Amino acid sequence: MKANRPKRDVHPDLARERLKCNFNIEEVTNIIDGGKDKTLERKKIEDIALNNGACLDEIPDECLSIKERYENAIRKSCIYSNIVRNEMLEITGMENFESPVLRRTADAFFKDISPFMLHLGMFVPTLIGQSTPEQMAEWLPKALDMKIIGAYAQTELGHGTFIRGLETTATYDPDKEEFVLHSPTITSYKWWAGGLGKTANHCVVMAQLYTQGECHGTHLFIVQIRDLDTHMPLPGIKVGEIGPRMGFSSADNGFLGFNSFRIPRQNMLMKHAKVEKDGCYVKSAKHGKLTYGTMVFIRVTLVSEMSFNLSKAATIAIRYSAVRRQTELRPNEPEPQILDYPTQQHKLFICIATAHAFQLTSKWLWDTFQAVMADVRKGNVDALPELHALSSCLKAVSTSDALSHIEQCRFACGGHGYMLSSNLPFIYSFVAATRTYEGDYTVLLLQTARFLVKAWEQAESGNNVTPTVAYLNRTANTKRVVWDNTHEGIIQSFQAIAAGKIGQCVRSIRDRIKSGMDYEDAWLMTTVQLVAAAEAHCRAVLVNTYWNEMIRLTKSSSANVKTVMHQLAVLYLMYWALEKTGDLLKYSSVSKQDLDDLQRRYEELLAALRPNAVSLVDAFDLRDEILHSSLGSYDGCVYERLMEEAQKSPLNAEPVNPSFHKYIKPLMQGKL
Ligand SMILES: CCCCCCC/C=C/C(=O)SCCNC(=O)CCNC(=O)[C@H](O)C(C)(C)COP(=O)(O)OP(=O)(O)OC[C@H]1O[C@@H](n2cnc3c(N)ncnc32)[C@H](O)[C@@H]1OP(=O)(O)O
Ligand SMILES: Cc1cc2nc3c(=O)[nH]c(=O)nc-3n(C[C@H](O)[C@H](O)[C@H](O)COP(=O)(O)OP(=O)(O)OC[C@H]3O[C@@H](n4cnc5c(N)ncnc54)[C@H](O)[C@@H]3O)c2cc1C
Numbered sequence: 320m321k322a323n324r325p326k327r328d329v330h331p332d333l334a335r336e337r338l339k340c341n342f343n344i345e346e347v348t349n350i351i352d353g354g355k356d357k358t359l360e361r362k363k364i365e366d367i368a369l370n371n372g373a374c375l376d377e378i379p380d381e382c383l384s385i386k387e388r389y390e391n392a393i394r395k396s397c398i399y400s401n402i403v404r405n406e407m408l409e410i411t412g413m414e415n416f417e418s419p420v421l422r423r424t425a426d427a428f429f430k431d432i433s434p435f436m437l438h439l440g441m442f443v444p445t446l447i448g449q450s451t452p453e454q455m456a457e458w459l460p461k462a463l464d465m466k467i468i469g470a471y472a473q474t475e476l477g478h479g480t481f482i483r484g485l486e487t488t489a490t491y492d493p494d495k496e497e498f499v500l501h502s503p504t505i506t507s508y509k510w511w512a513g514g515l516g517k518t519a520n521h522c523v524v525m526a527q528l529y530t531q532g533e534c535h536g537t538h539l540f541i542v543q544i545r546d547l548d549t550h551m552p553l554p555g556i557k558v559g560e561i562g563p564r565m566g567f568s569s570a571d572n573g574f575l576g577f578n579s580f581r582i583p584r585q586n587m588l589m590k591h592a593k594v595e596k597d598g599c600y601v602k603s604a605k606h607g608k609l610t611y612g613t614m615v616f617i618r619v620t621l622v623s624e625m626s627f628n629l630s631k632a633a634t635i636a637i638r639y640s641a642v643r644r645q646t647e648l649r650p651n652e653p654e655p656q657i658l659d660y661p662t663q664q665h666k667l668f669i670c671i672a673t674a675h676a677f678q679l680t681s682k683w684l685w686d687t688f689q690a691v692m693a694d695v696r697k698g699n700v701d702a703l704p705e706l707h708a709l710s711s712c713l714k715a716v717s718t719s720d721a722l723s724h725i726e727q728c729r730f731a732c733g734g735h736g737y738m739l740s741s742n743l744p745f746i747y748s749f750v751a752a753t754r755t756y757e758g759d760y761t762v763l764l765l766q767t768a769r770f771l772v773k774a775w776e777q778a779e780s781g782n783n784v785t786p787t788v789a790y791l792n793r794t795a796n797t798k799r800v801v802w803d804n805t806h807e808g809i810i811q812s813f814q815a816i817a818a819g820k821i822g823q824c825v826r827s828i829r830d831r832i833k834s835g836m837d838y839e840d841a842w843l844m845t846t847v848q849l850v851a852a853a854e855a856h857c858r859a860v861l862v863n864t865y866w867n868e869m870i871r872l873t874k875s876s877s878a879n880v881k882t883v884m885h886q887l888a889v890l891y892l893m894y895w896a897l898e899k900t901g902d903l904l905k906y907s908s909v910s911k912q913d914l915d916d917l918q919r920r921y922e923e924l925l926a927a928l929r930p931n932a933v934s935l936v937d938a939f940d941l942r943d944e945i946l947h948s949s950l951g952s953y954d955g956c957v958y959e960r961l962m963e964e965a966q967k968s969p970l971n972a973e974p975v976n977p978s979f980h981k982y983i984k985p986l987m988q989g990k991l
Contacts, residue, residue: 330955332642332656333933340934342879347938350872350884351678358940360410361420367406368399368424369944380430380569381739382969389517392569395428396435400465403439408463419623426631427944430745431569435468437513441613442469445523448612449539449588457585458541467547470515471613472575473525477506480762482525482611485537487577489587491530493598496584498540500526500577508557508576511756515573516560520545522575523588525610530598539588539610544575555580566748606700608707615707617757618714619688623681625721626674628750632743633670634936635951636728639735640667641933642955657731658932664925666727671935672891673724675884677717679868680861684713705785708770711763712857718753719760725750732950735957740949740964761850764857768824768849771856775821787860790814791821802909804917806866809892812907813859816899819906820852855902862892883931886924893921 329337345358352358380388403421411418425433443462446455446469461467478484486507489498502508509515515522521543528538544556552558557576564572587594591604604610640658647654657663687709691702729736729743736743754760774784778791793814794800800815802808824845831841842849869888873881896903896917903909928935943952949960970976985991 327954327956327959329953330642330957333638333953333955336641336930336933337937339930340937341931342883342934343877344934344938346876346880347884347935348940350876350880351675351939353682361423364407364410364420365424365427365942365945367410368402369427369942377967378969379740379964379967382967385563385568388569389434389571392429392431392434393518396433399425399428399433400435404463404465419627422624423627423941423945426947427942429569430742430947432513432567432749434514434518434570436570437470437515438462438465438468438519440513441471441617442519442521442523444616445471445539445588445613446541448616449523449590449610451589451593454541454585454588454590467521467543468514468519469541470512470519470522470573472509472512472515472522472573474509474511475506476508476510476574477504479511480759482537485525485527487524487526489524489526489528489538489540491528491584491594491598492581493596495581496596497581498584498587498594500524500540500542500580500582502576502578508574510561510574512573512575513567513570515544515558515575516571517573518571519573520547520550524575528587528594528600530594530600533600535592535600535602537610538592540582541586541588542580542582553580566745566752605698606695606703608703609695609700614757615710616688618710618763619681619684621714621753621757622677622684622717624753625717625750626677626681628746629670629677629721629724630674630936630939631941631946631951632725632728632746633667633674634939634941635741635743635946635948636667636670636731636736637932637936638952638955639732639741639950639957642957643733645733658929661922661925663731664929664932666731668887668890668925668928668932669894670724670728671932672887672894673720674939675869675887676861676865676891677721679872680713680717680864683864683868684709702785704770705787708767709787709860711758712767712853713860714757715754715760715763715767716854716857716861718750722747722750722754735950735961738949738961738964740961742946742948742951745947764850764853765846767853767856768821768846771817771821771852772825772828772849775818775825779822779825788856790859791818794818800907802903802907802913804913804920806889806892809896810859810862810866812896812903812909813855813862813899816902816906817852817855817859820848820855820902824848824852858895858899862895865891883928883935886928887935890921890924890928893917893924897921 349355349358352361376391380391383391407421407424411420443459446458446462450458458467462469473482473485475485475487477486486504487509488501488503490501491498509524512522521541524540524542525537526540528535543553544558545552555578557578559574560571561574584594584596591609592600592602594600637658640663641656643657644654645657688706691706694700694702725743725747729747732741732743735741739745771788774788774791778784784791797815800811802812827845827848828841831844832838836844866888869884873884876884900914946952949964950957952960965971982991
């Protein structure tokens with residue numbers, strides 16, 4: 320099914336906007352991509368994936384039934400996977416199967432989500448992170464070649480967050496050298512796993528390991544659940560789809576139960592612990608949480624995923640705002656472009672800046688992750704707690720911020736933003752899930768808080784702490800930082816806010832213990848503050864990292880690119896300083912006058928960025944096929960596209976709907 324796209328002239332308002340641009344767009348694109356060579360590679364891959372036209376649907380996905388939608392998604396997933404396997408991985412290299420370029424091109428095929436997403440997204444990374452070399456040799460080539468299709472089944476009906484509370488059991492039988500998988504209760508049924516409902520024939524299962532009569536906690540197992548030829552569930556497996564949800568509508572999230580289902584001993588993923596043939600349990604991991612490695616990996620990748628989604632939403636809303644005109648400012652004057660309203664700029668320019676902040680931070684986080692993992696492979700797990708704390712808070716804050724900014728983009732598009740054809744509701748519902756999956760927002764911030772409280776206590780007693788909390792060594796025992804409205808000053812204020820909040824948490828916990836509470840209750844009673852402290856720490860990390868990376872990456876840029884990148888970073892700092900005025904008043908010497916001054920400078924900055932707004936989103940270089948938006952296409956022909964999409968509604972297939980004769984007419988005639 321290939322739909323023809325009419326070629327149109329660029330809307331004059333957008334054409335005029337592009338003439339105003341005063342920086343080199345390609346240079347900014349290169350910075351976002353991570354270098355000129357990366358931009359070229361991305362474009363080459365996008366050409367391969369998108370120029371075959373298989374990705375366009377004549378009938379919009381949302382007009383199909385659940386079953387048709389799934390089947391269409393499978394059709395496209397197979398075409399797409401074939402291109403990935405045969406052509407794209409040749410360019411990126413097999414080891415880069417998680418490349419963001421593949422993620423971008425996938426979006427052109429799937430407005431919503433591919434049922435195969437978790438195969439490359441979590442099943443393959445788990446094989447890589449949790450298998451022995453022998454297991455890897457057995458399973459990985461089959462998975463990469465799509466000979467087997469996998470899912471990641473960890474969450475159960477009764478437990479998602481509390482992994483140690485999972486109920487599925489894997490009991491070792493030394494006589495047959497097999498594990499027996501069992502779901503003892505309804506709450507132990509696996510629930511949610513993407514691709515599990517109808518698509519996958521294998522999955523990784525997290526279960527409580529029992530051997531020699533003892534429980535050794537949760538471990539991972541690879542399990543074949545369907546016959547490779549007939550695709551029927553194997554005896555002892557009860558599997559299906561969990562039903563419609565807010566988003567993820569073209570995929571098949573699944574449930575799974577085991578009735579004493581047997582798998583060979585070798586199917587336990589044994590990189591960090593193993594069960595010998597005789598049932599003896601041997602742990603080799605130097606850190607108890609290495610089986611959670613896939614989650615850490617995905618949390619790290621989600622920061623760049625948030626940048627990507629935000630850049631899509633910002634592109635749609637800013638291009639639309641350049642062609643949309645509304646309300647006379649003065650009688651008989653032409654209506655202005657809505658992008659000229661400072662309130663609109665306030666909603667939208669932060670989205671551009673945040674997309675940059677997340678992209679630059681995600682690259683830095685990725686490098687940190689790689690370095691820590693290289694150490695772990697050598698047996699050094701010292702940096703793991705800091706990585707866990709960092710990936711947890713950055714995952715939580717980036718998904719949460721992206722979600723609220725995307726909602727602002729929808730508000731910025733008025734009624735038309737509510738249309739599915741704008742694509743904003745799809746982007747929003749996809750990102751809404753990210754705030755919950757791979758660790759809920761609150762839960763992950765509380766993980767970071769555990770680390771911060773320990774770090775604060777170390778700093779308080781004069782010990783040096785790890786790099787991302789090094790600011791505590793400077794600020795842990797300081798009352799208030801002196802306000803300074805430079806970028807360094809603002810960054811230091813964010814660090815002072817974080818240190819102040821962490822210190823306040825420590826004092827609250829101590830006071831509560833002094834008044835008779837045990838540590839657990841004192842911690843519990845302080846969790847509202849602890850979440851806020853972890854969020855504040857994350858903001859301090861974000862502003863500092865974004866600023867430093869922006870300076871580093873623009874060192875050899877042209878003057879105008881330096882200026883515009885600098886403006887975006889300053890906007891980001893000012894926006895958050897103004898959002899956190901209460902905290903600034905509490906933890907710095909900022910005065911009302913300083914804040915009024917900051918507000919004025921922020922408004923001037925919005926005006927300074929205004930002429931470059933459209934070009935800044937053009938620099939995200941998102942092809943129309945990826946944007947899927949009636950409001951955000953490069954040519955800006957918004958009204959034509961909205962009308963064109965409206966024609967595709969199945970309700971327009973006939974002039975009179977049969978329900979008129981069946982119900983309305985009898986009602987009108989009093990014959991119902
Ligand atoms: C584009 C990509 C798309 C991908 C699509 C993905 C679709 C979605 C898939 C999924 O959602 S898969 C399921 C994901 N599930 C979760 O993320 C569950 C969240 N829960 C947890 O991660 C953990 O249970 C927990 C909340 C971290 C707690 O674990 P646990 O109860 O076992 O530990 P604690 O007692 O709280 O802590 C003990 C100790 O261990 C440290 N720790 C915990 N996790 C890690 C880790 N991953 N790495 C390193 N260290 C860890 C923790 O900080 C504690 O340390 P101390 O404070 O005691 O020093
Ligand atoms: C679209 C989507 C796709 C998913 N895909 C997969 C998948 O492929 N594989 C898989 O295994 N799982 C998957 N999941 C499950 C996902 O990982 C869990 O839903 C997630 O980890 C949250 O766990 P939960 O649902 O048990 O929430 P709960 O933990 O029950 O959370 C409910 C509320 O309780 C709060 N809460 C819970 N514990 C605490 C605490 N200790 N302190 C304070 N507050 C707390 C939370 O903040 C939240 O507000 C998916 C989920 C979604 C939505």
